[in-house]
Amino acid sequence: DTGVSQNPRHKITKRGQNVTFRCDPISEHNRLYWYRQTLGQGPEFLTYFQNEAQLEKSRLLSDRFSAERPKGSFSTLEIQRTEQGDSAMYLCASSFKAYEQYFGPGTRLTVT
Amino acid sequence: DQQVKQNSPSLSVQEGRISILNCDYTNSMFDYFLWYKKYPAEGPTFLISISSIKDKNEDGRFTVFLNKSAKHLSLHIVPSQPGDSAVYFCAASSDDKIIFGKGTRLHILP
Numbered sequence: 623d624t625g626v627s628q629n630p631r632h633k634i635t636k637r638g639q640n641v642t643f644r645c646d647p648i649s650e651h652n653r654l655y656w657y658r659q660t661l662g663q664g665p666e667f668l669t670y671f672q673n674e675a676q677l678e679k680s681r682l683l684s685d686r687f688s689a690e691r692p693k694g695s696f697s698t699l700e701i702q703r704t705e706q707g708d709s710a711m712y713l714c715a716s717s718f719k720a721y722e723q724y725f726g727p728g729t730r731l732t733v734t
Numbered sequence: 735d736q737q738v739k740q741n742s743p744s745l746s747v748q749e750g751r752i753s754i755l756n757c758d759y760t761n762s763m764f765d766y767f768l769w770y771k772k773y774p775a776e777g778p779t780f781l782i783s784i785s786s787i788k789d790k791n792e793d794g795r796f797t798v799f800l801n802k803s804a805k806h807l808s809l810h811i812v813p814s815q816p817g818d819s820a821v822y823f824c825a826a827s828s829d830d831k832i833i834f835g836k837g838t839r840l841h842i843l844p
Contacts, residue, residue: 626777646843653830664738664823664834665778713777721766721827726775 624648628727633733635704637657642700642730647716654697655723656689657713658682665713666724671697704733737761740835748843753811755838756804760805760828764826767800769809772821772837780810783824814842 627646635641647654652673655664668687669679673694683689686704691697701708711730715723739758746754759767765786770778784791784798784807791798797810811818819842824835 631735634806655832664836665832667831667833670830694767704753720830721768721783721832722780723832724780725770727775727777 626714626724628712628715628726628729630729631670631727632730632732635658636707636734637704637733639704640700640702641704641731642698643712644717645699645714645726647696647714648724651718651724652694652714653693653717653720655715655717656697656699657715657729659711659713660709668699684728695731701731704731706733709733736835738824738833738835740761740824742838742842743836744839744843746843747814749816750813753809753814753818753840755809755811755822755824757807757809757835757841758805758808759826759828761828762805763831764828766827767798767807768825768827768832769796769798770823770825770834778823802813811840816820816842816844817841 624671629644655670656668668683669689671691686702689699711728713728715725717723737760740811769781771781779822782793782796800807821837821839825832825839
């Protein structure tokens with residue numbers, strides 16, 4: 623399977639705990655994006671990397687959120703001190719061209 | 735404020751007929767417009783795109799039309815098939831980012 627993969631697919635955590643998600647992009651793609659999607663909304667941009675450099679972060683990305691892409695391959699998104707409002711689907715996408723992104727299946731986070 | 739708007743939350747179309755999904759945008763600086771399709775429990779799937787310098791792009795049963803003066807684009811699916819039932823997201827690209835609309839749920843009726 624050469625598509626974008628994300629792990630875990632589902633995560634249930636208690637408020638205040640830290641969580642980390644992983645994204646493995648399509649191997650030839652140098653760009654990697656993180657989005658968040660809530661019910662009834664489209665995906666909302668969080669941050670993106672070109673190779674290992676994090677080029678932009680949305681104002682949606684509070685200080686509790688951090689993303690890394692060591693060596694320009696896989697990426698991790700960590701949420702510290704989770705809040706109930708963090709419950710959402712977290713989507714990763716990769717691409718050559720900014721406008722043609724290929725999405726993974728997402729990680730559904732539920733904060734109780 | 736919403737830069738990409740899909741004003742119809744849902745649409746039902748008879749199998750075999752044409753499905754037309756509409757989208758409006760506000761930012762003149764968008765350089766590409768895209769449509770994504772999403773099934774439940776999956777990530778969005780890229781469907782078709784159009785450059786801001788074109789007014790039409792066709793790929794099999796899918797055609798996207800862009801009207802820059804009206805800041806409006808539409809996706810035509812013809813003929814509609816049962817497997818087309820999904821949520822369709824209109825999106826626009828600018829400065830290496832994609833901004834998505836809220837989506838339209840398309841139901842193809844037998």
